[in-house]
Amino acid sequence: MAFDFALTRNPAPATPARLQEILADPGFGVHFTDHMVTAEWTHDAGWQDAVVEPYGPVTLQPHAAVLHYGQEIFEGLKAYRHEDGSVWLFRPEKNAERFERSAARLMLPILPAADFVSSVTALVEIDERWVPSAAAGEYSLYLRPFMYASEAFLGVHPAQEVTYRVIASPVGPYFATGAVEPVDIWVTTTYSRAGAGGTGAAKCGGNYASGLIAQQEGYAHGCSQVLFADAASGSLLEELGGMNLFLVTADGQLLTPELSGSILEGVTRDSILVAATELGLTPVERKIELAELFDGLASGHIVETFACGTAAVLTPIGSFRDEEHTWAVGTGSIDHTLAIRTYLTDVQYGRRPDTHGWLTKVV
Structure with missing residues (x-):
């Protein structure tokens, strides 16, 4: 059944002055909008009680x-303000499809893609004033849909009661200095x-x-x-x-590890593979040995490496390290990385024609 959202407005929304203060320096995941989306699922009744309500x-x-x-899943995507004041989502259907796959793997109910997109859209519509201005720079409204087993039961079985929510947080640029570092x-x-x-x-x-323990290391x-x-094997990237991780070679290949079942299929990753050919690179998905990475860095065959995801879009990598070695990346040039990053952000913010149909208008 398609969601038909009831609306309960927040009786004490952020004042214009407070909102202006937040949007001037939002950070990441620090402040949240006035509302959230909630829907409930039970084994007997399916999805029901969809509402936009106070956060x-x-x-x-x-x-x-x-x-x-730990029976739960989540997604992350953004809403972008264009120069004309309109607000757009970037490939929300891809997040919806991944949400379905995650739900199936964690034995959670499938939320139809149309309902996923409508839930995100409903929250952006009601809290549209929280989407930062295009003039602010690389600011956006981060959206976090998530689903969890809310059934009160101590026993290991797929939950018979599940809750789905969407919350939103205005976010600033990933690189605080404004430069991609x-x-x-x-x-x-x-x-x-x-x-x-x-x-x-x-x-x-x-x-x-x-x-987290490796991150702390x-x-x-x-x-x-x-x-x-x-x-x-401990030998494959x-x-x-x-x-997700990408390598740029001296002969113009854009390498990334092939999806193996243990690698997250990133929306940004997929977008980069599409954009690469338009920027003169040949995208290649295959198994990549750690030894190939290190040898390629040492020989100069690998000239750039970068990571990608929703938060940072693309992040250039300067070096790789382990207990005994440091492998510097290239000569410091990040021209390919910046070109791909600019391509994607220009589409997201409406500065480049959307030739792939990636954008969905909200308001």
Whole structure:
């Protein structure tokens, strides 16, 4: 059944002055809009009780299944203000499709793609004033749809009661200085992000929680992110803690690890593979050995590397490190990285024609 949202307005929304203060320096995930979307699912009745309601605390029984068994998934996407004041989403149907795949893997109910998109759209429409101005620069409204097992039951089985919500947070540029700056990557040889048959291809909290210890290890070595290898052999590139990885070669190839079932299928990743050919690069998805990466960096065959995801779009990588070595990337040039990043952000903010039909207008 398609969602038909009831609306309960927030009786105490942010004042114009407070909203202006927030939008001037929103940070990331610090401030949230006046409303949220909620819908409930039960095994017997299916999806019901869809509402746009005031943002506020969530109540759960102490024995709610999600608190004990981690049965939950989430998504992340953004709404962008264009120069004419209109507001657009970037490929929300791809997030909806991934949400369906994540739900199937975690034994949660399937939320139809049309309802996913309508729920996100409904929240942006009611809280449209929270979408930062195009004049502000690389600002946007980050949207976080999520689903969790709200059934109060201590027992290991697929939840019979589930809650779906969407919240939104205005966010500033990923790079606080405004300049796109290379980061250093720690190559963990101790920890794995996901294994064959696991949940690596699903966007669920457990994947991120299990990577925190490796992330902390990277911080201790002065690095901003962690590169994980495959769990079986420890020899194949997979992805960073929350971002996909790309390599640019001297002969114009754009390499990225092929989807293996333990790599998250990023929306930004897919968009880059499409855009690459228009920018003179040949996209290649295949298995990539860690040794190939390190040898390519040493020989100069790999000239740029970058990570990608919704938050940063593209982040250039300056070096890779482990306990014994540091491999610098190229000569410091990030021309290809910047060209791809500019291509995507120009589409997102309406500065470049949307020739692929990636944008969905909200208001």
